[in-house]
Structures are given as C-alpha cells and as structure tokens.
Amino acid sequence: DTAVSQTPKYLVTQMGNDKSIKCEQNLGHDTMYWYKQDSKKFLKIMFSYNNKELIINETVPNRFSPKSPDKAHLNLHINSLELGDSAVYFCASSQEVQGPSTDTQYFGPGTRLTVL
Amino acid sequence: GQQVMQIPQYQHVQEGEDFTTYCNSSTTLSNIQWYKQRPGGHPVFLIQLVKSGEVKKQKRLTFQFGEAKKNSSLHITATQTTDVGTYFCRTSNTGKLIFGQGTTLQVKP
Numbered sequence: 001d002t003a004v005s006q007t008p009k010y011l012v013t014q015m016g017n018d019k020s021i022k023c024e025q026n027l028g029h030d031t032m033y034w035y036k037q038d039s040k041k042f043l044k045i046m047f048s049y050n051n052k053e054l055i056i057n058e059t060v061p062n063r064f065s066p067k068s069p070d071k072a073h074l075n076l077h078i079n080s081l082e083l084g085d086s087a088v089y090f091c092a093s094s095q096e097v098q099g100p101s102t103d104t105q106y107f108g109p110g111t112r113l114t115v116l
Numbered sequence: 117g118q119q120v121m122q123i124p125q126y127q128h129v130q131e132g133e134d135f136t137t138y139c140n141s142s143t144t145l146s147n148i149q150w151y152k153q154r155p156g157g158h159p160v161f162l163i164q165l166v167k168s169g170e171v172k173k174q175k176r177l178t179f180q181f182g183e184a185k186k187n188s189s190l191h192i193t194a195t196q197t198t199d200v201g202t203y204f205c206r207t208s209n210t211g212k213l214i215f216g217q218g219t220t221l222q223v224k225p
Binding site: 033041044045048105107110 | 149151153157160161164166202213218220
C-alpha cells in the first residue's frame with residue numbers, strides 16, 4: 001500500500017564505491033523528484049523528472065545520475081562516493097495539475113546514506 | 117535567486133504553549149505550501165495557500181498568507197507532544213521548488 005517507496009532504507013559504504021537507490025511510486029503521478037537532506041535538515045532538490053524526461057537538474061556533481069525507466073520509477077546512481085555525500089535522500093512524486101509549484105509532493109521514507 | 121527565510125530554526129515549548137513559525141521572502145510568492153516532518157520520518161504535506169491574506173485552519177493549526185504574498189506563518193495553539201517535528205514551508209521561483217530551512221519544534225510534556 002506504500003505510495004512512494006525507496007530501497008534501501010539504510011546504506012553504509014566506503015568512499016569511492018558506486019551505489020544506487022531505487023524509488024517507486026504507485027500513485028500514477030507524472031513527476032518524480034530526488035531531494036538531499038543534510039544533517040541540518042536542509043532539503044535541497046536535486047532532480048525532477050516528468051514522464052521519464054528530466055525537467056530540473058540542479059547544481060549537482062555529475063557523479064549523481066538519475067534514471068527513469070518508466071514514470072513510476074526514478075532511480076539515483078552515485079559514482080565515486082565521497083564523505084560529503086552522506087545524507088538522507090528522499091524521493092518524491094506529484095501529479096501535475098497546474099504546474100510543479102502548486103503540486104502536492106508525496107515523499108518516500110528516505111534512504112540514509114553513510115559514506116565512511 | 118529567490119530565497120525563503122524561515123524562522124526560528126529551533127523552538128522549545130512546554131506542552132500547552134503556542135508555537136509559530138514564519139517564512140519570509142523578498143519577492144512576491146505565487147503560492148506557499150507547508151510540510152511537517154516527524155523525527156526520523158519524511159515530509160508530509162499539510163496545506164497550500166494561494167490567495168493574498170488567506171487564512172486556513174486545521175484543528176489547532178492556523179496557516180496565514182500575507183497580504184503582499186511575501187510571507188506566511190504556521191501557528192499551533194496549545195501544543196501537544198504529537199506536534200514535535202520539523203515544519204517546512206515550500207514555494208517556487210521560475211519553476212524551481214524551494215524549501216525553507218525548517219523550524220524544529222520540541223515539546224516538553
């Protein structure tokens with residue numbers, strides 16, 4: 001019944017490794033997002049996809065690459081992990097009604113990434 | 117670019133006291149949304165304000181949008197321990213979604 005799900009919930013890895021986080025939504029929404037939340041709880045948008053097409057790509061290192069195989073899935077792949085990548089990563093989705101600014105976002109439970 | 121300043125960053129209150137968090141912008145906002153994130157949880161949508169001077173209520177929560185649409189507030193009357201969490205405002209600028217820095221509320225029973 002989970003609307004937006006993410007796996008894994010926790011991810012502990014060494015610097016330099018490559019890892020992926022998966023996200024799936026069963027709400028039938030057109031738009032999906034990735035956010036990074038740092039230790040001070042600041043939420044920063046990283047990417048946004050609408051119907052499998054990238055529409056927002058904030059200033060994020062190119063080690064981060066989102067992939068959307070279909071509109072229900074948006075995965076995040078991270079290459080060459082660094083200490084500063086440690087954070088909680090949230091996936092979210094929304095249904096475009098009037099535009100992204102008025103759309104309600106539904107967040108996944110988050111993935112806590114720890115880079116050692 | 118547009119920024120939204122949210123204050124205070126932290127607030128500790130005794131159960132039963134009131135609480136208010138504010139979001140302020142230097143530019144006019146088209147709309148503002150409020151989200152709540154419980155400790156260890158994820159942000160959950162609370163409400164959206166669109167009209168100038170709009171006031172909406174959800175039980176003990178009162179949301180206001182300023183007349184100039186440059187600020188918004190969330191007020192909780194008689195806080196309870198279930199109100200603990202971080203409250204975020206969210207707006208947008210030229211399609212970019214912007215979250216405030218959040219206000220973390222602690223309630224002492």
